[in-house]
Amino acid sequence: MTATLMDGRALSRQLLDATAERATAFQLAHGRRPCLATVLVGDDPASHTYVRMKVNRCAEVGIESRRVDLPASTATEELVGLLRDLSADPRVDGILLQHPVPAQIDERAAFEAIPAGKDVDGVTGASFAAMAFGDPGFASCTPGGIMRLLDAYEVPLRGRRAVVVGRSAILGKPVGMLLLGRDATVTYCHSRTVDLAAHVREADVVVAAVGVPELVRGEWIKPGAVVVDAGYNPGNVGDVEFDAAAARAGLITPVPGGVGPMTIAVLLSQTVDAAERHAQG
Structure with a gap:
């Protein structure tokens, strides 16, 4: 099995094009x-x-x-x-x-x-609470980009087991909340998790966001699983052992060219969202 690459560059281009159209319409109107x-x-x-x-x-x-x-x-x-x-x-x-x-x-x-109304990067406590409770607000940009990737590739989440490796306030924790909001069963893992491999082996969706090069080994990946590598380390190396993981996964994000381009695209899209909301009072 060879995994299909989740092309963040192509998807981000679509989002940027749509954002440009909305920005032009906003300028004409206001x-x-x-x-x-x-x-x-x-x-x-x-x-x-x-x-x-x-x-x-x-x-x-x-x-x-x-x-x-x-x-x-x-x-x-x-x-x-x-x-x-x-x-x-x-x-x-x-x-x-x-x-x-x-x-x-x-x-x-x-x-x-x-x-909160100007937190287009989704980093405040208010934005995190909105994500956790499913209220209107701005998502953290990298987690928001990950969710758009999963949607674009029609990854089913309801009832699926998702493992998030990482617990940062602007990536690991919020992406877990977004996955939970889509009815995935979410497990958070981190540097103190006992037997990380065992948790990853059970995952239908793996999100690696811990900042340690190739921490997630390819042999841990469940055959057919979806692997989202949100890590970026020197030498264009992610948090997942890419070649070995790609041999087992169904879908996988490349590093670079997967999650990264989506982060900026979501930031700019949410900036136009904020402008539109401010114009509406």
Whole structure:
């Protein structure tokens, strides 16, 4: 068996095209473009690369991008103050605080300075609660992108066993909530899980989001299972042993080209969602 690749690049292109059409319609109706403010603290090269990609994608789809760069020495209070200013600005529809921030900053306090209506990255407690309870709100972008991939490839979730390897606040935990909301039976695993292999072997859907290269071994994959690798490590290596897993899985995401492109596409789509909601009052 050779798994079918879940093409995140093609699906993200469709979503970006649809987002561009909606952004154009919004501008025609309201005389301005939807606006995403991106805040970057410090000099982390990977973060600068990610922000540059997001700014470029904004330009492609007709979203105004407001980028704010802060020095690595920025204190929590300064960052929170800036985020509150952006939150109060009626010309800003969505706010993204690039993760991670320097160690001296209380990242959770900074995230919580973003109001739910502008939290297009889905990182606040209010957004997580909305995901958990199935209420209106913005999904964390990577989990939201994963769900769109599963839907595009018509992966059945009701009653299926899903194993999430990872428990971060912006990836592992929310994707589990979204899967649970679709009636999957969800097991969270992590670095302290005893006999991780046994849990993965029972999974119909595996979401690897732990940030450890090839932690999930191919031999653990249940034949025909769906494998979503949300990890990205140096050398274009994911959290799953790709070749061995692809020999057993039914569907699998490549790294790169699977989950990653969907994250930015969902962010921009949710920015237009936010603009439309603000325009409606």
